[in-house]
Amino acid sequence: MENKTVVLDVNDLRVHYHTPSGDVRACNGVSFKMYRGELLGMVGESGCGKTTTAMALLRLIQTPGRIVHGSALLDNTDILSLSEKELKSIRWRKMALIPQGAMNSLNPLMRINEQIADAIITHEGRQDKEKLKERIISLLKSVGLPERAYSLYPHELSGGMKQRVCIAMAIALRPPFIVADEPTSALDVVVQRLIAQTLKEIKEKMGISMLIIGHDMGLMAQLVDRIAVMYAGNMVELAPVRSIFKEPLHPYTKLLIDSVPSIKEKKALKLNEGMTHDLRNPPPGCLFHNRCPNAKPECRVTVPKLREIKPGHFAACNSFGCEGGAK
Numbered sequence: 001m002e003n004k005t006v007v008l009d010v011n012d013l014r015v016h017y018h019t020p021s022g023d024v025r026a027c028n029g030v031s032f033k034m035y036r037g038e039l040l041g042m043v044g045e046s047g048c049g050k051t052t053t054a055m056a057l058l059r060l061i062q063t064p065g066r067i068v069h070g071s072a073l074l075d076n077t078d079i080l081s082l083s084e085k086e087l088k089s090i091r092w093r094k095m096a097l098i099p100q101g102a103m104n105s106l107n108p109l110m111r112i113n114e115q116i117a118d119a120i121i122t123h124e125g126r127q128d129k130e131k132l133k134e135r136i137i138s139l140l141k142s143v144g145l146p147e148r149a150y151s152l153y154p155h156e157l158s159g160g161m162k163q164r165v166c167i168a169m170a171i172a173l174r175p176p177f178i179v180a181d182e183p184t185s186a187l188d189v190v191v192q193r194l195i196a197q198t199l200k201e202i203k204e205k206m207g208i209s210m211l212i213i214g215h216d217m218g219l220m221a222q223l224v225d226r227i228a229v230m231y232a233g234n235m236v237e238l239a240p241v242r243s244i245f246k247e248p249l250h251p252y253t254k255l256l257i258d259s260v261p262s263i264k265e266k267k268a269l270k271l272n273e274g275m276t277h278d279l280r281n282p283p284p285g286c287l288f289h290n291r292c293p294n295a296k297p298e299c300r301v302t303v304p305k306l307r308e309i310k311p312g313h314f315a316a317c318n319s320f321g322c323e324g325g326a327k
């Protein structure tokens with residue numbers, strides 16, 4: 001990406017969930033940057049820490065979860081060290097969330113315009129009625145909704161339309177950074193593509209940076225600029241979408257890409273299920289070694305760090321030399 005302006009700079013983020021049998025290290029030292037106007041897709045199997053990582057960046061981790069380490073600079077302010085009061089003033093204005101299952105989070109008793117107005121007024125105060133109406137209608141249009149959605153109730157809208165309302169709310173105050181947690185997963189495939197297209201248009205028009213969590217590699221390929229692959233609380237690969245599909249460097253990414261179904265060839269699923277280790281007791285060495293087809297003896301000892309292997313293409317794997325250290 002040219003003219004890169006860093007919007008978010010995440011450094012060694014660690015989040016633990018306290019349980020009676022030990023701490024679950026759901027996000028275990030994650031570092032990455034996000035640039036202005038980019039869509040970054042975060043993929044990885046269920047339970048690998050995608051939601052935890054994203055929620056920590058918005059400071060929405062709930063007990064028994066706890067951010068135990070790290071920094072996250074958003075426009076040079078460390079979100080992780082802000083007080084609750086300071087956070088209140090930047091939520092929606094500087095960062096917003098389209099939560100998992102967002103469309104079910106709309107208030108069934110409020111018309112669409114009232115819900116969006118609520119979000120705007122809470123953060124900007126009372127406004128001129130006519131201007132607010134114009135602004136809400138223009139927001140609805142920008143996410144592909146018809147003007148009549150303005151006075152409808154959530155139950156009068158389809159799932160895709162409700163999801164669009166949630167997107168409209170997230171962009172209402174034009175925050176530079178948005179997290180969308182599985183924004184399309186509850187929708188049918190055609191609607192998924194349409195919503196993905198809308199997210200892309202918003203990014204292009206408004207220059208918003210979005211961290212989009214998902215597990216559909218095929219959909220991600222068409223939607224995002226870069227992909228971050230998570231495995232067991234770690235980011236194991238981060239690269240522009242073209243590079244990751246053309247030349248995935250981490251063996252886990254290769255398996256993920258090989259698992260994308262193709263209509264042209266029938267292929268056996270290479271990724272075996274349910275073998276991720278217990279996040280409370282990570283084994284020494286590389287966390288992927290017990291599933292890795294290329295594991296070497298050193299992988300049982302050395303923790304690989306995410307390193308830039310080629311310009312802009314990062315991977316955490318010992319096969320590119322061992323600069324990792326036991327953590």
Ligand SMILES: Nc1ncnc2c1ncn2[C@@H]1O[C@H](COP(=O)(O)OP(=O)(O)O)[C@@H](O)[C@H]1O
Binds near residue numbers: 018026049050063
């Ligand atoms: N409230 C909680 N208490 C204990 N463990 C949790 C809690 N929430 C999430 N976890 C654990 O943290 C890990 C990461 O979860 P999550 O971030 O939701 O993954 P993903 O979004 O990739 O599916 C999982 O192993 C999950 O079991």
Ligand SMILES: [Mg+2]
Binds near residue numbers: 052100181
């Ligand atoms: Mg999740």
